[in-house]
Amino acid sequence: MLAIEKKRLNELLRRMNRDFQVYVPYLENGTGKFAPYQEERELYLEMNTLLPPKDIFFPQTEKMYKFRAAGNELEIEEIAEQKEKQVVFGIRSCDAFSIDCLDKVFLSRGYEDAFYKNKRENTLLVGLACTAVGDTCFCQSMGLNPQEAVGVDLQVLDLGAEWGFKARTAAGQELLAKYGDVLHETGASPLPAEEFKLKVEVEGVPEKLSRMFDHPVWEEVSRKCLGCALCTYLCPTCHCFDVSGKVKGEEGYRFRCWDSCMFSEYTRMAGGHNPRPTKKERVRNRFMHKLSYFVERYGQLLCTGCGRCLAKCPVNMDITAVIRKIKEAEVE
Amino acid sequence: MKEITQKMRDTARELLSSGQVALVLGWEKGYPWYKSAPTFIDKVEDVERLVFDEFCHNNLSKYLLDLAAVDGKVALFVKGCDSRGVNRLIQDNQVKREQLYIIGIPCPGLKDPDDAAGKNWGDEINGAVKCQDCRFPNPVVYDLLLGEKVPAVERGRETRELIERLEKMKPDERYEFWAGQFNRCIRCYACRNICPACNCRECVFDRAVPEWLGKANNLVENQFMQLTRAIHVAGRCIECGECERACPVNIPLMALNRKIINDIEELFGEEPAGLDPEKKTPLGRFELDDPEKFM
Numbered sequence: 001m002l003a004i005e006k007k008r009l010n011e012l013l014r015r016m017n018r019d020f021q022v023y024v025p026y027l028e029n030g031t032g033k034f035a036p037y038q039e040e041r042e043l044y045l046e047m048n049t050l051l052p053p054k055d056i057f058f059p060q061t062e063k064m065y066k067f068r069a070a071g072n073e074l075e076i077e078e079i080a081e082q083k084e085k086q087v088v089f090g091i092r093s094c095d096a097f098s099i100d101c102l103d104k105v106f107l108s109r110g111y112e113d114a115f116y117k118n119k120r121e122n123t124l125l126v127g128l129a130c131t132a133v134g135d136t137c138f139c140q141s142m143g144l145n146p147q148e149a150v151g152v153d154l155q156v157l158d159l160g161a162e163w164g165f166k167a168r169t170a171a172g173q174e175l176l177a178k179y180g181d182v183l184h185e186t187g188a189s190p191l192p193a194e195e196f197k198l199k200v201e202v203e204g205v206p207e208k209l210s211r212m213f214d215h216p217v218w219e220e221v222s223r224k225c226l227g228c229a230l231c232t233y234l235c236p237t238c239h240c241f242d243v244s245g246k247v248k249g250e251e252g253y254r255f256r257c258w259d260s261c262m263f264s265e266y267t268r269m270a271g272g273h274n275p276r277p278t279k280k281e282r283v284r285n286r287f288m289h290k291l292s293y294f295v296e297r298y299g300q301l302l303c304t305g306c307g308r309c310l311a312k313c314p315v316n317m318d319i320t321a322v323i324r325k326i327k328e329a330e331v332e
Numbered sequence: 333m334k335e336i337t338q339k340m341r342d343t344a345r346e347l348l349s350s351g352q353v354a355l356v357l358g359w360e361k362g363y364p365w366y367k368s369a370p371t372f373i374d375k376v377e378d379v380e381r382l383v384f385d386e387f388c389h390n391n392l393s394k395y396l397l398d399l400a401a402v403d404g405k406v407a408l409f410v411k412g413c414d415s416r417g418v419n420r421l422i423q424d425n426q427v428k429r430e431q432l433y434i435i436g437i438p439c440p441g442l443k444d445p446d447d448a449a450g451k452n453w454g455d456e457i458n459g460a461v462k463c464q465d466c467r468f469p470n471p472v473v474y475d476l477l478l479g480e481k482v483p484a485v486e487r488g489r490e491t492r493e494l495i496e497r498l499e500k501m502k503p504d505e506r507y508e509f510w511a512g513q514f515n516r517c518i519r520c521y522a523c524r525n526i527c528p529a530c531n532c533r534e535c536v537f538d539r540a541v542p543e544w545l546g547k548a549n550n551l552v553e554n555q556f557m558q559l560t561r562a563i564h565v566a567g568r569c570i571e572c573g574e575c576e577r578a579c580p581v582n583i584p585l586m587a588l589n590r591k592i593i594n595d596i597e598e599l600f601g602e603e604p605a606g607l608d609p610e611k612k613t614p615l616g617r618f619e620l621d622d623p624e625k626f627m
Contacts, residue, residue: 029516030446030582050580051518060518061548135364135449198363224370226394228525230580233518244547257547260520265538311449314526314578315390316362316369 002176003162003186012182013037013089019178020124021086023056025049034088047134048092048306052236056088057102057119060233061257064115064243070250079253081118087175090128090156094139094306096149098236099125103151104298105239115256124171127152133194136307138320141200144304146193157190164190200320201327202291202301208326209292213284217329221322222283224315229260231309231317232286237302240266261285287322336384336437339478340409343435344379347407353433354404357395359388366448366457370395384409386443389460391572393417393528396427405431411439413462415471416570416606417528423609424568426531436471438482439463462573462586464488472607494587495594510555510588516581517554523575523585529565529605536560558583566592567615570606599623 004012014037016022022037025044032049034056068075091099099120106116127149130137139146149155153172157164164186167173176183232238242259245252259266262282268274276282294302303319310318340358347353355374360381362369368387372395373379391414399406410418418434421427447458465488470481498506521537524530537545537557545560546553562585569589576586597603600614600623 031516031580061550223372223398224395226522226525228520228522228578230520230522230578233520234580242547244543246546246548255548257549259547263521263538265540268540310363312580314522314574316367318363321363 001157001159001164001166001186001188002180002183003159003164003188004183005162008182009043009163010039012179014039015179015182016087016089016175019085021084023053023086023088025090034090037089043090045090045128047132048094048130048137050234050308050312052095052098052234052306052308053088053091054095054098054102054236054239056086057099057116057123058106058239058241058258061255062115064254064256066251066253068251081114083118083122085122085124086119087124087126089126091125091149091152092128092130092139092306093144093146093149094137094142094304095236096125096127096152097139097142097144097304098306100151101237101294101298101300101302101304102239104300108298124154124175125149125152126172126175127155127168129155129157129190130193131158131191133196134307134311135197136311137305138196138198138200138307139305140196141198141202141320142301142303142305143202147190159186159188159190162186162188164188198307198320200323202323205323205326206292206295206301208329208331209288210296211331212326212329213288215329215331217325218280218284221287221325222278222280225262225279225283225317226315227262227264227279227282228314229262231313232260232262233258234308234312236304236306236308237290261289283317287319290319291323291326333385333440336479337382340382340384340435340437341379343476343478344373344382344407345376347433348373348376348379352405353407355399355402355406356382357392357406357408358382359384359390359392359409361385364449365453366443366445366451384437386440386457387445387448389442389445389462389574389577391417391526391528391574393421394526394574396421396432397531399427405433407433407435409435409437410471410474411437412466412468412470412472413439413570413572415473416468416604417572419473419606419609420528420568420570421531423606423613424531429609432475434471434474434476436474436477438471438477438479439466439469440482441466441469441485441487459487460573460577461488461490462577464490465492465571465590467571467604468607473609491584491586491590494584495591498587498591511551513583514554514558515551517549517558517583518581519549519554519557520580522578522580523583524561526574526578527565528570528572529568530561558585558588562588562592565589567596567613568605569593571604599625 017037023034027044033051034053063079066077106113129147153169155166240259241256245254267276290302344356359368360371441463442460443457444460
């Protein structure tokens with residue numbers, strides 16, 4: 001396997017950053033996030049980032065087009081698509097699978113989202129195997145391997161003193177060839193991942209949920225929820241957005257921005273009717289979407305077990321506890 | 333704390349089985365071990381879930397806003413800060429005192445769950461920032477007090493030092509500091525939704541027509557949201573620190589709230605919010621001799 005000494009990783013990233021826009025995990029004010037590579041900054045590779053990398057492909061706020069309307073004249077200008085080649089370095093298995101979920105949403109079933117597609121197609125993913133497992137991590141229970149990410153071009157493995165690289169795609173192979181001169185052949189073997197502290201059995205849950213729309217469990221589960229959007233905004237797979245615009249005089253632009261099914265105005269219609277009037281319906285929708293509707297539509301769960309929602313929810317809403325409750329629930 | 337837990341369960345059992353209350357709001361053990369979560373007990377057999385430990389951060393008074401439809405009295409456990417939240421909600425006519433059975437717990441100061449992440453039970457864990465400058469660890473209103481009253485202890489100075497540092501800055505530097513903080517805001521509204529002072533029927537930020545606050549995440553909108561919030565809760569913030577604890581990106585919101593509290597106390601006299609439900613809030617009343625230093 002090709003490898004680089006850990007202390008020399010910067011040399012590789014520096015080289016890579018000349019050819020691509022490289023995103024790496026950093027710690028900023030105690031918050032882990034992916035940000036453009038800067039030579040002098042210390043990488044954060046100990047644990048997963050708090051903020052998922054989804055905003056690299058699906059920014060929280062994204063301009064879509066500009067317009068100018070004067071009298072009967074209307075001009076529309078598409079906002080330039082990003083063409084720059086980029087590399088996301090250090091993506092964990094949970095987050096790599098979340099990008100697979102987003103690909104299904106934005107690129108499959110007959111409609112391709114041009115904004116997402118452009119960034120996605122120009123991006124190479126470099127996975128980073130987990131050895132330390134966080135208290136709230138449960139990707140294994142969701143069928144993922146913390147050391148082998150789905151859909152990455154390269155997988156980085158922790159060999160102790162070195163980082164090892166395994167190519168997973170032709171593009172990954174090319175990357176290794178391109179930077180071969182800073183890599184060396186090694187016989188060291190990867191460190192294993194720790195035992196998961198959090199486990200949950202999800203088998204049968206999607207099918208069971210399809211018969212639980214009116215189950216009293218939702219009343220119980222939603223009671224402590226505050227209805228903030230923290231879980232959905234930290235979630236690597238949540239992808240709802242709203243489209244709004246800004247107009248000043250004759251000119252304006254349209255943009256889209258993250259939205260959340262947890263907000264009361266999310267499904268509020270013109271005239272004021274809201275089919276999800278209380279947090280019970282909103283919480284139900286969130287779990288149904290993750291664990292049932294998405295499975296029905298795309299054949300996979302919309303939860304990757306990253307554990308961010310559980311780690312940060314101010315009232316300890318715990319999706320694994322909800323799954324256990326669903327398992328235990330009696331259904332007619 | 334085991335003793336308090338036992339007393340909580342005994343009290344809840346008695347209140348529910350005698351029919352004095354229909355619902356008990358308390359805390360139960362969550363996951364991981366350094367999280368305790370709000371819980372709703374309406375059956376005697378569930379009282380064993382109740383706990384009190386150093387991770388019972390949640391201010392349960394917030395849930396009183398959801399409980400208008402509960403048929404009967406509601407019992408809730410309160411620490412010092414939470415009890416001020418209850419008084420504030422009574423003051424705002426959100427709940428009636430006679431609907432409540434308040435069980436006070438003198439608070440020894442809580443621990444920081446973020447510092448506990450990755451550690452084991454029994455390890456040394458830092459105190460919660462929100463408890464550092466607590467002035468009222470003992471409940472200020474209750475029907476029953478569990479345990480002995482505790483003295484107010486200064487446990488740290490992080491927030492006060494930040495305020496002192498900010499006060500010494502030039503306006504431009506101060507602007508830069510807060511701009512850096514609010515730039516990070518992801519507008520998840522956890523700070524608003526966990527706050528007992530945020531009890532408007534419809535929040536200005538949720539208003540679509542007219543749209544006071546745009547949905548775009550940028551510094552201008554984030555600042556507008558955060559400063560509006562800080563000014564809106566001015567004189568009503570009960571210093572529970574839940575906004576800052578809930579913030580996933582570590583914005584030091586209590587430095588802002590606490591600075592405003594300091595200013596109000598300096599301008600209008602010593603009267604922290606939520607001590608006396610009969611007295612109008614400093615910014616909610618008018619007196620002819622009010623100072624006008626800011627004019």
